Amino acid sequence: MRAIVYQGRGTVALQDVAPPQVEQPGDALVRVELAGICGTDLHVIAGDLAGIRPGAIIGHEFVGEVIAVGAAVTRFKVGNRVMSSDFTACGHCRWCDRGDHWECHERAFFGTGTSFGPALHGAQAEIVRVPNADTTLGLLPKGCSDEAAILLGDNLATGWAAVERGALLPGEIIAVIGGGSVGQLASLSAQAAGAGAVVVIEPSETRRAFARANGSLATSPSEARSLIDSLTDGEGADLVVEAVGAAVTLTGAFDLVRKRGRIISVGAHATESWPFPLAKSFANELTLGFAIGDSIRLRPRLLSLITTGVLDPTVVVDRRVGFADAVQAYADLKAQRILKAVIDPRI
Template sequence: MRAMVYRGPYKIRVEEKDIPRIEHPNDAIVKVQLAAICGSDLHLYHGLMPDTRVGTTFGHEFIGVVHEVGSSVQNLTPGDRVMVPFNISCGSCYFCSRGLLSNCHNVNPNATAVGGIYGYSHTTGGYDGGQAEYVRVPFADVGPTVIPDWMDDEDAVLLTDAVATGYFGAQLGEIREGDTVAVFGAGPIGLIAAKTAWFMGAARVIVIDHLEYRLEKARTFAHAETVNFAELDDIVVHLKRTTDGLGADVAIDAVGAEADGNLLQHVTSAKLKLQGGSPVALNWAIDGVRKGGTISVMGAYGPIFSAVKFGDALNKGLTLRMNQAPVKRQWPRLFEHIRNGHLKPSEIVTHRIPLEHIAEGYHLFSAKLDGCIKPLIVPSAS
């Protein structure tokens, strides 16, 4: 098969790899119909995540058709059209049984925190991802779900991470009726978080970014107020001024490890790997939310030190809530929103790129060229 292969920071290519095989009776092999590049994939591409090994295939957002199933799989049959959550979960451990599907204890021997994730370095289990023609799906009776006949493929693939994560970010904010919600980052997850904050009773939604084309999408897709922080001396002061001096009730960090920061932050995070990422957006959230407010962290950070203003969060009495989204838990409600016409995820898709040109797709997305917000990858499997 053809698959995207990592060869080092900023170096990816499409190569021939063996089609994955059934390794356990609970496995399925899925022929990928549609995948996506996620902002989190860029952290790998830029070399920000530890133990990202040469030869790895990225991609944790994908849908496809079941090609083969192991002898113990009961819920799927070859030919089923399925969507696969980015979490790999056993469904029965202490954490899975409590709904913490992203913290499964049985799928990742290399960490005590996050569970397994497709195509996301060996810190998350070392599983190959779906930016390929075929992918192995462990615990096939737990994660994959047959796509409803009424759902479009492009909506379905976005539900495997971006939409579920953005919605989960708004949920973690514990938004109450009348709240002002500040969303840092107008990428796909920030856009979904801003859009769905209205569903939870927000009275104001403010999206902060520095790229005008993304802010325009926040206005048209999420119907949010927008702020270009590059045009301000101090984004925190601006937030205070627009909220009667108090700050936002809820702040959502939808940026993570690659927030634009000062030179020291860039060198210590991106170059020397001394931080798990630039904490600029998270620190702005801590400073920009009101005392007693809530911060939801959806942006991805590496599993090492980051210079977060924890003392300020403590002294302000803030609630910080965060996790990798337990994707499948979000699906029933999101299915309702999509079927009822309240949400159309594919509206944030800007590019559809053949697998053969995925290197160009990563460059386009990374360099923020051609108004790229969400690129999809189309494999060429026969």
Template sequence: MKAVVFAGAGRVGLADVPDPVLREPTDAIVRVQRAAICGTDLHIVGHPGQLPEGFVLGHEFAGQIVDLGDGVRGHRHGDRVLGADFTACGTCWWCRRGDHWECAERQFFGTGSVFGPPLPGGQAELVRVPFADTVLRPVPADVSLDAAVFLGDTLATAHVAVQRAGLRPGDTVAVIGGGPVGQLTSLAAQACGAGVVILVEPVESRRHLATIEGALAAAPDDARALVEQNTDGRGADAVIDAIGGQTGLTMAFDLVRRRGTIVSAGVHTEAWSLPAGRAFADELCLRFAIGDPMRHGDEIAGLVRSGAIDPTVVASETIGLDDAPGAYRRMAERRTLKSLIRL
């Protein structure tokens, strides 16, 4: 089968690789009909570490089940499904609590051994899915595969960030970063009762998309003034960092009000000095969030089915699998927002 693979630091390629096969009774094989390229994909390709050359990339996928292990009970051959971006057993103490990310059986599709034992990804014609009853979710008949592919990570991350923020109706929310997660976080905040949503982003085209989709937008240097203008100088009730790292967290602390909440949904790989004195004096709440469609899948699908959120607005181009290496380059150069792959 054809697959998008890691080809060395900063590079991806297209290769013929062996078809996946069932290894456990709880496995399924999915024929991938939609995949997407994520900022996490770009990050691991640029900082490979535990990613071997030739490894199949990608963790956002949707398609049709073509083979099932004997232990799979919740799915049938031919079902349309979307995959979570990581696996969980579904039965351990953590999974029973809905904390699938903490499961000892966790594997993250397409990222080598960065987040657990390696598991080939979904930017391929076929993908093996362990613990299929837990990891795969049915795609409702009234949800397109173009939309469904974003429920497994991008929208799941945006949704949980908004939930962790504990919004009250009418709250002012600042979202740092206008990439795909930031854009969908803005939409999720609006759908879940926020008043003014302000998206902070240096790229003008991304600010323009945010305004079309109902937010206010500001370049980083203008963000504080716009937040203060809309809150009588108090600061945002909640700030959601959708980029990660020192830049996002530092800006979040600059924009949040006293007794406000900061949620970081960006990937963090470096140390950061918490301004503990201010956090204590202002009674700030700092939380981190990782999307989990296994826990929130019904809520996310409901937002899409109702029309409250259209996740396809972040797909700035639609390509075939053969063009994926070029799409990686365009995304890395910030010429595109997110690439949707149709197989």
């Protein structure tokens, strides 16, 4: 079968590889009908994640059709169209019982090598093996497009997790650092949750224009504090979401938040350490938290918002390609010429 394969730092390529097989009773095989290219994938191919090795199939966002199931799979059968979380979880440990699926000891993150658990080939392929399928997969309902399901699996779940973890209250002012797909979806999530105003902070004018067209205020990093001050009488944002995954942008969040405010980072961080502004955080009673999107937990709520028309995450998808153009799509995403690309293996 064909797949997008990590070649080494900075390089991916389309290759023919052996198709996966059912290995465990809880496995399902899914014929991929649409796969996403995510900002996390850019971290992967840049070599930021130490667990990736040449030969790994990339990608963790997908929808498709079940073509085989293991003997222990009870929720799905051959022919079902399904969506997926970007990582697997067992569904029955204490972490899963609490809805904290990311902390499951059986977690494996598609397409990221051993960075976040056992190595598991990714979904930018014609077929993907899904361990713990009964927990990891969900049926694709009417009213939810393939593109929306792709985004619910990671980017939308991450954006919503930022708002949820940040305990946003109706009417509060939120600043989102980063206008990529996660940042834009965090903005849409905050609007759906009742934010008084959302300010997207982004150096790219194209991405700022996108944010404005989709209900946010938008500003460059150098003018962010001034705009936030005008909205808050100089106090600062109630909640700041860092959606880049860089130490410099996380540091910058502390200059935008009000006293007793909250900072939530959902960017994919690879830096091992970071100088924490301890004295300022203590004096201003700041809260700093991190969140990872858990679509297994959030799937029912987000599907309801999507199918009722409250939230349309597909606005961020601006490139749909076949395998032949996938490598170029990676380059265009890295250069910020596009916001979100999806791959249709059937093209």
